[in-house]
Amino acid sequence: MSDAPGAHGHDHDHARTVAPMVEEVTDFEVLEIALRELCIEKGLFTAEEHRRFTEFAEQIxxxxxxxxxxxxxxxxxxxxxxxxxxxxxxxxxxxxxxxxxxxxxxxxxxxxxxxxxxxxxxxxxxxxxxxxxxxxxxxxxxxxxxxxxxxxxxxxxxxxxxxxxxxxxxxxxxxxxxxxxxxxxxxxxxxxxxxxxxxxxxxxxxxxxxxxxxGVALPKPGVTTNAVTTIRPAVHPAGG
Missing domain, CATH: 3.90.330.10 (Nitrile hydratase alpha /Thiocyanate hydrolase gamma)
Structure with a gap:
């Protein structure tokens, strides 16, 4: 059995092996986390209630x-x-x-x-x-x-x-x-x-x-999935 660092799970190098789930956390995500935690802290809803609603919304x-x-x-x-x-x-x-x-x-x-x-x-x-x-x-x-x-x-x-x-x-x-x-x-x-x-x-x-x-497509016999469109630069980009 190896005695190298991390072999027993006690001095695992997190900085070397753990990658973030997303490349960047947006300001809106930070705001959502802060607001959610504040609402739970103030008793507006519980963490369990939030979990149940999130699961409900995701399955719609x-x-x-x-x-x-x-x-x-x-x-x-x-x-x-x-x-x-x-x-x-x-x-x-x-x-x-x-x-x-x-x-x-x-x-x-x-x-x-x-x-x-x-x-x-x-x-x-x-x-x-x-x-x-x-x-x-x-x-x-x-x-x-x-x-x-x-x-x-x-x-x-x-x-x-x-x-x-x-x-x-x-x-x-x-x-x-x-x-x-x-x-x-x-x-x-x-x-x-x-x-x-x-x-x-x-x-x-x-x-x-x-x-x-x-409204971005019309129903057609034989077509049962949403179109996958290629993202490309706009001919008339909207500024501002």
Missing amino acids: GPTPAATLVARAWLEPDFRELALAEPMTASKEVGVDWLEPTGFGTPSDFTAFSILADTPTLHHVIVCALCSCYPRPILGNSPEWYRTPNYRRRMVRWPRQVLSEFGLQLPDDVSVRVQDSNQKHRFMVMPQRPAGTEDWTREQLAEILTRDSLI
């Missing part, structure tokens, strides 16, 4: 949103409900915006609207100020949604940004960019694609990707 995905839109495609009455009372329609696909605390959270329990596309109007959502997103029904937002590159440019050059996602819309289709805010969240109800007339709700839900519910 876009499946309920896809199910909601697929059902709306098949049932005209449910479509009317979804557009008029989206919170009620959310509950019918298993999403209660008050969960898991019973009263919601400041970032999630807000007004919610579903934006229906038409043959001449295409919606896309963004949060130009920060990264507001309908998390209870769509899950956590993708990283690109939170970047300044997407947030600033989408409101100024929407067709260019959509083309970078591979979405080329005809000139006779207007693009409406819906800016989320602190009190209002949005989700897109895209048009049902041709060739799906005899499909079941489950088949339709499979092609309703997260990206199509944000």
Whole structure:
């Protein structure tokens, strides 16, 4: 048996062998840690409650949103409900915006609207100020949604940004960019694609990707995953 330093685990060289989990800790991460620890210290919530909520938030995905839109495609009455009372329609696909605390959270329990596309109007959502997103029904937002590159440019050059996602819309289709805010969240109800007339709700839900519910893609038969786009310099970078 070797008697070299660290063989028995007592004088392990941490400086030599332990690498950080991330290359850089941002100011926002430092602020989040400080605020979380202060809230626990003041008794606003416990560390266990924070752990449970974090696990709850991490497991949310876009499946309920896809199910909601697929059902709306098949049932005209449910479509009317979804557009008029989206919170009620959310509950019918298993999403209660008050969960898991019973009263919601400041970032999630807000007004919610579903934006229906038409043959001449295409919606896309963004949060130009920060990264507001309908998390209870769509899950956590993708990283690109939170970047300044997407947030600033989408409101100024929407067709260019959509083309970078591979979405080329005809000139006779207007693009409406819906800016989320602190009190209002949005989700897109895209048009049902041709060739799906005899499909079941489950088949339709499979092609309703997260990206199509944000508005940067269209649902297509055979496409069940989100597009992976190559990050490249902007033709019209947004300054400031």
